[in-house]
Amino acid sequence: MEVLALLIPVSLVLGGVGLAAFFWTLRSRQYDDPEGDARRILRDEWDDRPQP
Amino acid sequence: MNAPIALAEAPGIAACPACAVAPAAVRQGSRAPSRARIVLAVPAAHCAACIGALEGAVAALPGVRAARLNLTLRRLYVDAAPEVGAEAIVAALARVGYEGFELDAATLAAVETDAEGRDLLMRLGVAGFAMMNVMLLSVAVWSGAEAATRDLFHWISGAIALPTVAFAGQPFFRSALRSLRARRLGMDVPISLALILASAISVYETLHSGRHAYFDAAVMLAFFLLAGRYLDHRTRAIARSAAQELAALEVPRAIRIGPAGDAVVAIEALVPGDLVRVLPGTRIPVDGTIEAGESEIDRALLTGESMPQPTAPGLGVGAGEMNLTGALVVRVTAAGAATTLRRMADLVALAESARTRYTSLADRAARAYSPVVHLVALASLGGWLQATGGDWRVALNVAAAVLIITCPCALGLAVPAVVTAASGRLYRAGLLIKSGTALERLAAVDTVVFDKTGTLTLGTPRPVNLDLLPPEALALAGALGAGSAHPLAQALAQAARARGVAPAEVAALREVPGQGVEGCWQGGRVRLGRAGWVGAEPAGAGAATTATWLARPGAAPVAFVFEDSLRPGAEALVRDLQAQGMRVLLLSGDAPGPVAAIAARLGIAEHAAAVLPEEKVARLQALAAEGQRVLMLGDGLNDTGALAQAHVSISPASGLDAARAASDMVLMGRDLAPVGPAIRTARLSVRRIRENFALSALYNIVAVPVAIVGLASPLLAALAMSLSSVTVTLNALRLR
Incomplete structure (x- = not known):
């Protein structure tokens, strides 16, 4: 059971990383144009204007 | 494709300014005025x-950074x-085959x-x-974790759950406080109580190494309820944004005549006493009096009259009226927020607040539900205190379990999930739902009141007697009509084109504002316009039809008779509504002749003409007093009061901003047909909402007795909650 002392913090940190990534996507307005982003990624021209 | 390369060479690309959309627009407005930001709708x-x-x-395009x-x-x-x-960009879009409409960036930023x-x-x-x-x-x-391990897990759960409940539960706590202050028991009171009680009892149990802690239930509850809240918000935000786009389409600008010549300015910059120039074919931007110029103005949106009115200097005009044939100079008497148009919009806001009397299905469910839940929880607390001889720990545990299990998790999703699914379906059909309760109200409709001009009809006239006239007349009328922006002239030009009649060779085409168009043809003078002007006997004032006259050398003047063209889908809609057993009325501000003609064509028995805006409101009040639930369809300023008064209202996107603001739904296309299916969809969604309420009640009926006898566990609570939420959502998705 000693492994718990390691596993629980690890799982919490991983979850925290996910949460931080979610906050980042929210902050950088990545949900503003879901349809456009889905299409842009399939274009064969080089997108030299990615979102910052 | 070399366009992206050209773009890459343009300066300022690395910053990619086009992405951080609206706030950037606001910020840039004050920080860097050299950066113009143009927003266009490209449907x-x-x-x-x-x-x-x-x-x-x-x-x-040169000068475009990104x-x-x-x-x-x-x-x-x-x-x-x-x-x-913006004109340059619209032209560039037209060259690649897209229609672009400029939007007012300031209206959108809000x-x-x-x-x-x-x-x-x-x-x-x-x-x-x-x-x-x-x-x-x-x-x-x-x-099966035991003893110290279980306590450790409970502690960690608590460390995660308590801050989460405190943070994620805030919308519920705030709204519960609000409703308690107003001495009401809304849906959020039992929710907040369950969240707080579940957290408190879990902390107590964890401190005393108890077996059951409800941290997972508290967090799950917050998650599912927030999901419902977010869905609800999103549906409304989409509708709001689309409605705002319609408002932003009307960029508020005017041509001011200053000492240094004409300048295009924002309407906000105008003050009473300024002179503005109104070009033919544009809307009058302000309230004012005509100083110079002769023209005809179309007041259809404001009064419902389908015939344009001639103007003369000194006549008062209102914002929103359409200037048709000649340029006018108007002295401003009121601009911006002081215009009749805005004052009407304010009246609408007042009328809308009166509509909050309507209690939504969700509120009604909450009203029946909250007291029951609280009574059951209290009764089980008392019962267990009695049975165990005063053991507070057990009694409180049971009461908390009852509250958690009955908590309206599914109820919180029941309405938003259905409304989201139904709104999506109607949006694809071209109907925009602005109000959260509009669907429920639409489902109850048994009477439909139509406005005529602009709603049942397109407000564009159509010549009806072309077959009776010599072809030469049409060729002449087509040629003359093409030289004017007047709707009758335009309709003739279009009809000639549609019939493949080549326009006659007319020279020296000249428009006489307020009268008509004249020109030279085969050495003689031809005129298209008012009866008196072309030398014909004018029809009586009470004539049922609209007509324009053509005079040509060597023949008596001939009349072109017009009828307002019906909006596509209008006939089908009226038939559909009558087949559904609804009472259909037509209330119009127009003259009796055209109203009777349209009513006869559509088979509407109850119709009234020359109805004033106040009379429309009074008619709707009378209908409501009879117990009828009225759906009002209208587009003009004269309908706004009625639109706000009706049980539920729809206006076409071509209507006036004030009318769209007053109505619950906006019809995006030209076609009226989506209204019939929308009523059926509304009825279906109300049935789904009721089913959802029944489903969550069913889960409660199964789970609550278990909780009351003290057999509830966190596992059971989690199961009941997630199962009922998922069932309710799936049931709602059947609507799509």
Whole structure:
């Protein structure tokens, strides 16, 4: 059971990383144009204007 | 495709300014005035190829720094030098085959920073993260963790859950406080109580090494309820944003005549006493009196009259009226917020607040539900105190379990899930739902009241007696009509083109404002216009039809008789409504003749003409007093009062801003047909909402007795909650 002392913090940190990534996507307005982003990624021209 | 290369060479690309859309527009307004930001609606954009074509075409224009298309909103954001006007961009779009409409960036900026939505989404994210982690720990406890391990898991769960409930539960706590202050028991009171009680009892149990802690239930509850709240918000935000786009289409500008010549200015900059020039074919931007110029004005949107009125200097005009044939100079008496148009919009806001009397299905369910839940929880507390001889710990545990299990998790999703699914379906059909309770109200409708001009008809006339006239007359009328912006002249020109009649060779075409068009043909003078002007016997004032006359050398003047063309789908809609057993009325501000003609054509028995705006409101009040639930369809300023008074209202997108603001739904296309299916969809969604209420009640009936006898466990609570939420959502999705 000693492994718990390691596993629980690890799982919490991983979850925290996910949460931080979610906050980042929210902050950088990545949900503003879901349809456009889905299409842009399939274009064969080089997108030299990615979102910052 | 070399357009992107051209763009890459343009300066300022690295900063990619087109992305941080609206707030940037606001900030840049004050910080860097050299950056003009132009927003255009491009309704036809739909594919990946459109992105490249549109952005490339616009970015290739000189002075444009960057262009970015938002495909979800179908808007193009352009960052350009101040000398680049929207007209240049619209022209560039037209060259690649897209229609673009300029939007007023200031009107849009107000809605695009959707702070509330992002706040809800953030809380939802936190609750989701906490739920997953607490659930993992809970699974270990359910599968038999003992003693110290169980306590450790409970402590960790508590450390995650307590801050989460405190943060994610805030929208519920706030709204519960509000409703308690108003001495009401809303849905949020039992929710908040369950959240707080579940957390408190779990902390107490953990401190005393108890077996059951409800941390997972508390977090899960917060997550599911926030999901419902977010769905609800999103549906409304989409509708609001689209409605705002319609408002932003009317860019408020006017041509001011100053000492230094004409200048295009924002309407806000005008003061009473200024002179503005109103070009033919444009809307009058202000209230004022005519100083110079002769023309005809179309007041259809304001009064419902389908015939244009001639003007003379000194006549008062109102904002929103359409100037048709000649340029006018208008002295401003009121501009911006003081115009009749805005004052009407304010009246609408008043009328709308009166509509909050309507209690939604969700509120009614909550009203029946909250007291029952609280009574049951209290009774089980008392019962267990009695039975155990005063053991507070056991009694409180049971009471908390009852509250958690009955908590309206599914009830919180029951309405938003259905409304979201139904709104999506109606949006695809071309109907925009602005109000959260509009669907429920639409479902109850048994009477439909129509406005005529602009609603049942397109407000564009159509010649009806062409077959009776010599072909030469049509050829002449087509040639003359093409030289005027007057709707009758335009209709004749179009009819001639549609019939393949080549326009006659007319020289020296000249428009006489307020009278008609004249020109030279085969050495003689031809005139198209008012009866008196062309030398014909004018028809009586009470004539049922609208006509224009053509005079040509060597023949008596002939009349072209017009009828307002019906909006597509109008006939089908009226038939559909009558087949559904509804009472259909037509109330119009127009003259009796045209109203009777349209009513006869559509088979509407109850119709009234020359109805004043106040009389429309009074008629609707009378209908409501009879117990009828009225759906009002209207588009003009004279309908706004009636639209706000009706049980539920719809206006076409071509209507006036004030009318769209007053109605619950906006019809996006020209076709009226989506209204019939919309009523059926509304009825269906109300049935789904009721089914959802029944489903969540069913879960309660099964789970509550178990909780009352003290057999509820956190596992059971989690199962009941997630199962009922998922069932309710799936049931709602059947609507799509």
